[in-house]
Each structure stands twice: as C-alpha cells, then as structure tokens.
Amino acid sequence: MCCFAVSQLLTFGKSIISLANKTEDEEVDDDKVNIEWPEDVSAKAKIIRINVQTMI
Numbered sequence: 001m002c003c004f005a006v007s008q009l010l011t012f013g014k015s016i017i018s019l020a021n022k023t024e025d026e027e028v029d030d031d032k033v034n035i036e037w038p039e040d041v042s043a044k045a046k047i048i049r050i051n052v053q054t055m056i
Contacts, residue, residue, distance in 0.1 A: 013048035
C-alpha cells in the first residue's frame with residue numbers, strides 16, 4: 001500500500017512538472033529546465049522533493 005502511494009505521488013509530481021515544462025504560448029527559453037527522469041524510483045522522488053522545496 002505504501003509503494004502504491006509513493007508511485008501515485010511520483011506520477012502526480014511528474015505530471016505537474018511536465019505540464020510546467022510545456023507551454024504553448026511561450027517562446028523557447030534557454031533558462032527552462034527539462035528534467036531527465038531516471039529509472040530509479042527513489043531518484044525520481046528526490047528530484048520531485050527538491051523541486052517542491054524550491055517552490056516554497
């Protein structure tokens with residue numbers, strides 16, 4: 001059950017970040033960061049955690 005919750009949070013975080021990276025009306029900006037997602041689930045969680053902490 002815990003693994004399911006973590007996978008759902010990762011999916012949610014990935015969708016938020018990918019939506020933030022996709023903008024239809026903006027020009028391409030060199031400062032934008034496109035995240036290269038690793039295969040390891042714990043590495044994905046660390047990336048999401050860091051991105052969330054920088055938003056606060």
